[in-house]
Amino acid sequence: MPQSLVIVESPAKARTISRFLGPSMDVKASMGHVRDLAERKLSVDIKNNFTPEYEISDKRNVLKTLKESAAHADDIYLATDPDREGEAIAWHLKTLLEGGKKKHNFHRITFHEITRNAINNSLKKPGQINENLVNSQQARRVLDRIVGYMASPLLWTAVGKGTSAGRVQTVALRLIVEREREIQAFKPEEYWNLxxxxxxxxxxxxxxxxxxxxxxxxxxxxxxxxxxxxxxxxxDAATTHKVARVTSTPRLQHPAAPFITSTLQQAAGSFLKFGTKQTMDIAQNLYEGIDIGEGGPSGLITYMRTDSVNIAKEAQDQARAFISQTYGPAYVPAKPNVYRSRQTAQEAHEAIRPTDVTRTPDSLVQYLEPQQLKLYRLIWNRFVA
Known part of the structure; x- marks a missing residue:
């Protein structure tokens, strides 16, 4: 019986997804990128429309395993992350796997949470690789390489060995320097409060x-x-003080929008003292799946790289029902809260939220590590609020 091959990035994600699929679906991990620009040269043909020159990474054994699995599959589902990097990985995989003797039907599937419903729905409505996203990732990768390889040597002569330039870091450094110069130029003035x-x-x-x-x-x-x-x-004792008037103003405080990547990092840094990398590593684990006593790993949060505050209606309805049942109908607003994303947001993803709001932080105490529980509680509280 021919199998279908499903390819994701990580083994943890593969283990979680394999729980929801039958024996005819073989789930493998690519371990991230399988091709990249060669390290020891520019690897960009500047005279030929900035064409990137790729080489297979050090994961040749992984690629060999994927090709062996592909030899037994009629359909190959590319289930890498739903962002630029994930789209590029899917494109590279398709390019490397479609050249064999066996002809395959390639499908691109995406999901923003690793749950049974999300996986099954994506398999029912497969699509094709988004070439615009692939081009976007390639352009960014080429720019990274050009700036790093061509500007860094100039810094070595001007500043010293070990310094580097980058598409993002160089601009960020300039902003920091300009701000520091403003601070240094500030002239303090004496003032008094009583x-x-x-x-x-x-x-x-x-x-x-x-x-x-x-x-x-x-x-x-x-x-x-x-x-x-x-x-x-x-x-002065002769001075009389009195309360002239008392005014009372009602105050309405709206709950904050659900987390996006940047606000999650900020909140985790402020309230949990987590660094950016630590926050994203823990969020990755919560997204890819953790064993919570349900017969295997379960994805606990939606995809953590997002700039959208949108919430799926199904998740919104579930949250409203949970709040009504747990805290009482009085705590459920007549209309769901609606938040607007920035104009530059890609809107391709949802906000970061629990995949199942009934999995309260207290119910997961015995399954999550302390830091995982802290971050999950932060995400859960923000979403329910």
Whole structure:
């Protein structure tokens, strides 16, 4: 019986997906990129429309295994990540596998969460490789190589060995330098604030206040002697202080939008003290699948590289039902919260959210490592809020 071959990037992702597929589907991992630009030369033909010159990576044994599996498959499903890098990996795999004696039907499938429904739905509606995404990745890779290989040697002569230039890092360095120059050029000015602590008589309440205006005019104290004179006047026993009026203003605070890659990294850094790489490595594990006692690994969050705050209606409905049942109908807004992504967002993915909101952080304590649990709790809390 001919098998279908499904190719993903990592063994962890392969193990999780294989749980949801029958014996006729063989799931293999490419271990990331199978081809790349050669390391010891430019590998870009500048005179021929900047054509990249690829070579097979050090994963020849992986490629050999994939070719052996492909020899028994009529259909090959390229299930790499749904982004530029994933699309490029799928394109390279197709290029390397389609040259054999056996003819294959190649299909591109994408999913933003590793769950049974997501995998089955993607298999029912396979597509083709998005050449625009492939071209985008190639252009970025070529630019990285050109800038790095051609600008770095100039730095070696001007600054010293070990320095490097890059498509992103060089621009970022300039922004940092410009900001630092602004800081160095800043001229500090002396100013004074007058703070006072009052206790009311009835009811007895302690208030910390700051003098902001005098006779309706905004206060700017640049002189220490003048500030001292105001302080003496405020503390003078002959001075009477009273509460002129009390105003109450209702405040409505909207929940923050669900996480995208950048906001997840920021929140993990602020609240959990995680570095960027640490955050993304843990998120990758949660996405690819962890054994939580359901007969094998399960994907716990959606794809973690995204700039979109969109939420699938199915996930939104599940969250509203969960909140109503767990916390009460009063906590469910009449209309779902809707957030807008930046104008430059690709909108290809969902926001980062739990794949199943009923998997509360407390229910996963025995299965997740402490750092995994902290990040999952952060993602779960933001989504439910």
């Amino acid at each position: 703070d006072a602590i009052f206790t009311t008589e009835s009811p007895k309440v302690t208030l910390k206040t700051r003098l902001a205006k005098i006779n309706g005019c905004k206060l700017h104290l640049r002189d220490g002697k003048l500030a001292g004179a105001f302080a003496d006047a405020i503390q």
